[in-house]
Amino acid sequence: MSEPFDPADVTWSRVSPRLAAARITTTCIVFALPIAILVVIAVLTGELWVWVSAAVLALFVGWLVLLTRRQVRAIGYAERADDLLVRKGLMFRQLVVVPYGRMQYVDVTAGPLARKFGIASVQLHTASPATTATIDGLPPHEAARLRERLASRGEARLAGL
Template sequence: MTNSPEETPSSVREQAPAAGDVLDLDTYDAIREPRSAARLPLGDGTWHQLARQYVWVQLISTGAFALVVLAAVLLLTLLWGQWWAWIPGGIFLAILAWTMIITPRQARAYGYQLRDDDLVFRRGILWQRVVAVPYGRMQLIDITHGPLDRGFGIAQLKLVTAAASTGVVIPGLKQQAAEQLRDTLVDVAESRRTGL
């Protein structure tokens, strides 16, 4: 999904003329919507998505956790004969396997949009969430990434506002895209700052 200058809100375009090129680098092509007619609509504008590496990071971390659970269950059953450990362990492993199966579809349901007055963040298939964060209400913009994230060159961007319920975390951004988005949002937020 490319972002032409005509599709970017004018106030954001003035702050970051080449942001679209960086924000859409190595991301998914189109945001996935639930099939239900009662879904939350996407609306107009250009939606930016997560980097493809986000899925690999999630699969590796969930798979590693599943291996730890499997090792614990095997240890309990083989060394101490606690066969009951397969019941909770099996349920937990089934949940982790299901999580790994739906991760690629889930990652394609994340998206964010830069509008004239706010940033809109969308996620979820079954439990959908759409949050609009006004630029003037942003208090802190934080970039974090763990060792696995750094290995794949991605980061997460957290937007903090005065209301805790409207805080937004955008995971799986390319490092360069996260830095560009942070700089753009800080510049726009400063120009739109309201009396808090």
């Protein structure tokens, strides 16, 4: 018997590990200023509780770094004959099944940080907003290939309706 989030007949493709580096960079950018402010205040005042606050925040960032790496390893997608599967999540797992015939259009996006790390995102739009799926962290050539393949499969399935 197969697991609901890991069907037996599926070979999963992984996203680039550079996605973890991009997300970790974002986390560090967000938390660098608060930690720096706490350290400056701690140096100026000499209060122990401010040092403890800075240390707790730094430990929280370290935990987020470890968690981000595991979250990225949990992301996968699989192309099957009639649909695309997208899975993600560690504690709260999610498996989205998008039938090719329901796809309306496919977007490929890459912001400045994503371009710096050499990754892009593919977003699938369907007739139902609830089944919109996103695959983050693909190399640009793979994102373009997937976009073309999904668009052609979607058009072929729509023509058959």
